Amino acid sequence: MYRNHTCGELNLSHTGLQVQLAGWIQRIRKLGGMTFIDIRDRYGITQLVVKEDSPAEVKKVAEGLGREFVLSVHGTVVERSSKNPKLPTGDIEIELSAIEILNTSEVPPFTLEEESDGGEELRARYRYLDLRRMPLQQAMRLRHTMAQEVRNYLSNCGFLEIETPFLIKSTPEGARDFVVPSRMHPGQFYALPQSPQTFKQLLMVGGFDKYFQIVRCFRDEDLRADRQPEFTQIDCEMSFVTQEDVLIQFEGLAHHLFAAVLNVDIPTPLPRLSYKKAMEQYGSDKPDTRFEMLLHDLTFLTRDTEFAVFRNAEYVGGLCVPGAASYTTRKQLDQLIEWVKRPQIGAAGLVHVRCTKTEEGVMGYKSSVDKFFDQQALSAWAELMGAGDGDLLLVMSGPREKTQEALGTLRLEMGDRLGLREPGTYAPLWVYDFPLLEWDEETERFYARHHPFTAPKPEDMEAFFSDDRHALMDVNANAYDFVINGTEVGGGSIRIHNPHIQERMFRVLGLTEEEVQTKFSFIIDAFRYGAPPHGGIAFGFDRWCALFGGSESIRDFIAFPKNNAGRDVMLDAPSGIDAAQKKELGL
Numbered sequence: 365m366y367r368n369h370t371c372g373e374l375n376l377s378h379t380g381l382q383v384q385l386a387g388w389i390q391r392i393r394k395l396g397g398m399t400f401i402d403i404r405d406r407y408g409i410t411q412l413v414v415k416e417d418s419p420a421e422v423k424k425v426a427e428g429l430g431r432e433f434v435l436s437v438h439g440t441v442v443e444r445s446s447k448n449p450k451l452p453t454g455d456i457e458i459e460l461s462a463i464e465i466l467n468t469s470e471v472p473p474f475t476l477e478e479e480s481d482g483g484e485e486l487r488a489r490y491r492y493l494d495l496r497r498m499p500l501q502q503a504m505r506l507r508h509t510m511a512q513e514v515r516n517y518l519s520n521c522g523f524l525e526i527e528t529p530f531l532i533k534s535t536p537e538g539a540r541d542f543v544v545p546s547r548m549h550p551g552q553f554y555a556l557p558q559s560p561q562t563f564k565q566l567l568m569v570g571g572f573d574k575y576f577q578i579v580r581c582f583r584d585e586d587l588r589a590d591r592q593p594e595f596t597q598i599d600c601e602m603s604f605v606t607q608e609d610v611l612i613q614f615e616g617l618a619h620h621l622f623a624a625v626l627n628v629d630i631p632t633p634l635p636r637l638s639y640k641k642a643m644e645q646y647g648s649d650k651p652d653t654r655f656e657m658l659l660h661d662l663t664f665l666t667r668d669t670e671f672a673v674f675r676n677a678e679y680v681g682g683l684c685v686p687g688a689a690s691y692t693t694r695k696q697l698d699q700l701i702e703w704v705k706r707p708q709i710g711a712a713g714l715v716h717v718r719c720t721k722t723e724e725g726v727m728g729y730k731s732s733v734d735k736f737f738d739q740q741a742l743s744a745w746a747e748l749m750g751a752g753d754g755d756l757l758l759v760m761s762g763p764r765e766k767t768q769e770a771l772g773t774l775r776l777e778m779g780d781r782l783g784l785r786e787p788g789t790y791a792p793l794w795v796y797d798f799p800l801l802e803w804d805e806e807t808e809r810f811y812a813r814h815h816p817f818t819a820p821k822p823e824d825m826e827a828f829f830s831d832d833r834h835a836l837m838d839v840n841a842n843a844y845d846f847v848i849n850g851t852e853v854g855g856g857s858i859r860i861h862n863p864h865i866q867e868r869m870f871r872v873l874g875l876t877e878e879e880v881q882t883k884f885s886f887i888i889d890a891f892r893y894g895a896p897p898h899g900g901i902a903f904g905f906d907r908w909c910a911l912f913g914g915s916e917s918i919r920d921f922i923a924f925p926k927n928n929a930g931r932d933v934m935l936d937a938p939s940g941i942d943a944a945q946k947k948e949l950g951l
């Protein structure tokens with residue numbers, strides 16, 4: 365036997381008990397004639413003590429211990445003289461009567477404590493050591509609980525968990541596919557799924573009206589911080605449902621997860637915001653609604669001005685930053701102007717207006733465009749934006765969507781600076797009524813905003829079959845995103861289930877009849893045999909875990925993640941393969 369208790373469970377109620385623990389040595393301290401050893405397992409940390417009057421054999425073994433040695437120890441639970449209120453076991457220690465070294469360890473390349481002194485690359489290389497640290501242990505536990513609760517909830521609602529294949533033919537979702545060469549069919553390739561989208565739809569045709577799967581997805585996307593080439597989705601699909609049914613079902617899941625994992629009661633039904641409103645009010649299709657500071661459209665107030673930048677702009681909009689006029693210095697405003705001009709935001713400039721009451725109690729406005737806008741004009745802006753004494757107005761102009769997005773980014777920045785994006789508070793919502801298509805100027809073609817299986821709204825069907833580009837641009841979809849605190853956690857839609865509409869969709873996306881035939885005949889054929897109306901959603905599982913774990917990074921919630929360059933630095937993958945293997949694969 366190695367242990368009869370864990371390192372996280374002993375307290376004063378166990379005083380006097382003979383126990384046996386096993387774990388890794390986190391730290392060793394020598395104090396006078398005594399040696400203190402912190403022993404760690406996945407449940408916690410317990411302090412062991414070797415005293416002058418401990419058995420000689422114990423004292424001898426204790427001399428030769430080092431960090432991360434694996435021990436099994438016997439001892440008695442005693443009350444500590446100096447307690448550690450931060451640890452659940454901090455009131456006690458174990459006076460050792462026997463130590464067995466189960467395995468030794470080389471000196472670890474970084475400290476394996478709550479905080480580590482190791483850099484990211486080094487910790488990634490020794491991921492199995494980093495995983496011993498409590499924050500990562502907790503992250504994995506949270507991930508497990510999430511998965512368990514997803515399964516509990518959805519199974520109770522009658523969903524079946526069904527696996528779909530990994531070696532498939534490519535399904536376009538907007539990213540590139542990872543491909544796998546076939547040895548048996550030289551020169552031919554499988555693709556790894558970007559998501560089980562078409563399979564889950566085929567399961568609906570197959571009669572399984574409620575499906576889910578916690579499933580790995582693979583996307584060969586350009587690298588961005590915190591993107592993983594393989595990641596996990598909670599993938600779901602239902603038959604005989606409208607958008608309303610789907611939203612109600614999955615806000616039920618969200619409600620359950622918040623309650624079961626965080627003990628937070630989120631009020632349902634969740635708030636809903638149309639895509640158009642989200643852009644107008646928050647400058648984002650994934651708004652952080654924890655704080656207000658909404659965008660205001662000033663376009664009609666700035667039409668007849670000498671200021672050509674505003675006069676010629678499609679859109680002029682602004683934010684009112686509460687209280688910021690008084691403490692924002694000239695220099696800070698200049699920095700803010702530079703900040704919005706960065707390529708990530710891409711604004712041409714930023715107009716600011718300080719709103720302050722004079723000694724006589726009259727509101728006065730000091731702006732960077734005083735030459736063009738008098739007090740009366742500025743007071744009209746302030747009134748529209750609900751600005752009061754001490755507030756700062758920030759105004760931008762340009763093409764509508766781009767400028768709204770820039771203001772949206774500025775809004776988040778100001779929210780951060782003012783501490784309005786409070787950790788530990790949650791504002792989940794649905795964003796719905798997304799446009800079906802996106803026109804790309806460069807390639808002069810339409811792309812599916814969600815994916816090509818999303819259905820146009822029934823009322824937009826005529827426009828969908830028209831050849832007028834502008835009419836097509838205005839077609840909306842029953843597509844929806846699930847957003848928490850400015851993060852898109854999930855997205856889905858009601859699907860096309862009619863073969864003619866599906867064919868038309870591919871044609872709108874610029875595929876030739878032949879391409880449709882070779883790439884998608886399987887799904888169009890399936891729709892010819894009584895496909896039920898259906899719809900669904902997929903949630904980013906890693907992201908949702910990270911959000912619940914209060915972390916920005918999904919990597920902490922994946923046991924063996926890739927780094928920002930898409931590499932596994934522990935395995936050193938991707939890597940070359942030898943000539944024989946290549947030949948066998950026909951490469």
Ligand code: ASP
Pocket residue numbers: 537558559560561600815855856857900901902
């Ligand atoms: N397959 C979609 C995605 O991965 C989700 C869905 O439409 O259900 O984004």
